[in-house]
Amino acid sequence: MKKIGFLSFGHWSAQRGSATRTAGDALLQAIDLSVAAEELGADGAYFRVHHFARQHASPFPLLAAVGAKTSKIEIGTGVIDMRYENPLYMAEDAGAADLISEGRLQLGLSRGSPEQVIEGWRYFGYNPGEDETDADMGRRHAQVFLQMLEGQGFAEPNPRPMFPNPPGKLRLEPFSEGLKDRIWWGSGSVKTAEWAAMLGMNLQSSTLKDDETGEPFHVQQAQQIRAYREAWKAAGHKRTPRVSVSRSIFALTNDMDRAYFGRGGKEDDSVGYIEQQRSIFGRSYADEPDKLIKQLEKDEAIAEADTLLLTVPNSLGVDYNAHVIESILKDVAPALGWR
Numbered sequence: 001m002k003k004i005g006f007l008s009f010g011h012w013s014a015q016r017g018s019a020t021r022t023a024g025d026a027l028l029q030a031i032d033l034s035v036a037a038e039e040l041g042a043d044g045a046y047f048r049v050h051h052f053a054r055q056h057a058s059p060f061p062l063l064a065a066v067g068a069k070t071s072k073i074e075i076g077t078g079v080i081d082m083r084y085e086n087p088l089y090m091a092e093d094a095g096a097a098d099l100i101s102e103g104r105l106q107l108g109l110s111r112g113s114p115e116q117v118i119e120g121w122r123y124f125g126y127n128p129g130e131d132e133t134d135a136d137m138g139r140r141h142a143q144v145f146l147q148m149l150e151g152q153g154f155a156e157p158n159p160r161p162m163f164p165n166p167p168g169k170l171r172l173e174p175f176s177e178g179l180k181d182r183i184w185w186g187s188g189s190v191k192t193a194e195w196a197a198m199l200g201m202n203l204q205s206s207t208l209k210d211d212e213t214g215e216p217f218h219v220q221q222a223q224q225i226r227a228y229r230e231a232w233k234a235a236g237h238k239r240t241p242r243v244s245v246s247r248s249i250f251a252l253t254n255d256m257d258r259a260y261f262g263r264g265g266k267e268d269d270s271v272g273y274i275e276q277q278r279s280i281f282g283r284s285y286a287d288e289p290d291k292l293i294k295q296l297e298k299d300e301a302i303a304e305a306d307t308l309l310l311t312v313p314n315s316l317g318v319d320y321n322a323h324v325i326e327s328i329l330k331d332v333a334p335a336l337g338w339r
Helices: 023-040 059-069 087-100 120-124 134-148 190-199 217-235 255-261 289-296 300-304 318-332
Strands: 003-008 044-047 074-077 105-110 183-186 202-205 208-210 243-247 249-251 270-274 277-281 285-287 307-312
Touching (some): 003 023, 023 318, 044 059, 044 105, 059 087, 087 134, 134 183, 183 190, 190 202, 190 217, 202 217, 208 217, 217 243, 217 300, 243 300, 249 255, 249 289, 249 318, 285 289
Parallel strands (some): 003 307, 074 105, 105 183, 183 202, 249 285
Antiparallel strands (some): 270 277
16 A cells, blocks of 8 residues: 655746646646545645746745645645755744644655756855855755754743743744654655664655666665665664655546657656766656556565655646546556555
């Protein structure tokens, strides 16, 4: 059994053929798709965060709105670039969104990937410290954020406050109990996956990682997941960690599916360079349901994960994306034992 959700980048464009033409369309349609996904029996609604781009950016208003409109589905991110974040303010936003959703928030964080502008975090007022890289800064912000989610008081109270204070030092409010166990780290290597395990974060692994062995993407990703679980065990954490992978998977069940995704061309992994690092990009899946099932049976990383996030083409509209999700839930997942 697996939890199955969707992951949306929230693209919008006024170009011909786009059903998501403005930022308002992207946000409102994201809420509607989350409601539809919950009705279909999906387990999660996740959103990517990109700055300086015509995609989803500030996640917490959207997460809070989805939380208010739904009642069961997990809501989360995949991922928030921590180089851009004030971890204290973020802890307040996260606490509020989690309380609105009654404990359904699943926050994916990361040190970030290349963005639309050069060193965009500097425009947000953040600069790496001495002998620190931007990746180091992102991981430092993440560690401060985790510390805030422990709920321990750290700030000296005003001796003459406007409102009465509880005794002792003050913590950030609103505080949501248990949220710290629902923080994920988006990892692109074995090393950072092990680091996330040490800190007690769940693991998000997407369709991109460092090419560390030259093997097929799904094999390397499965190795990463196993290394993460070994590091988690060595760290002595009490709870069982969660692991998600994301995939572009399309079951071709009608003429529209075939028109959009039936042409092939992405059946193999691809290799490129990101910031001088050789990276491997996982393949997409698009085929008739019976053929798709046989292909997915061979994906070692999906087999290792407990959660699968389906990347959806959000600019094709709510109805079509609900169909994409439903096709996987009904025509593919049962035969693979996911449902």
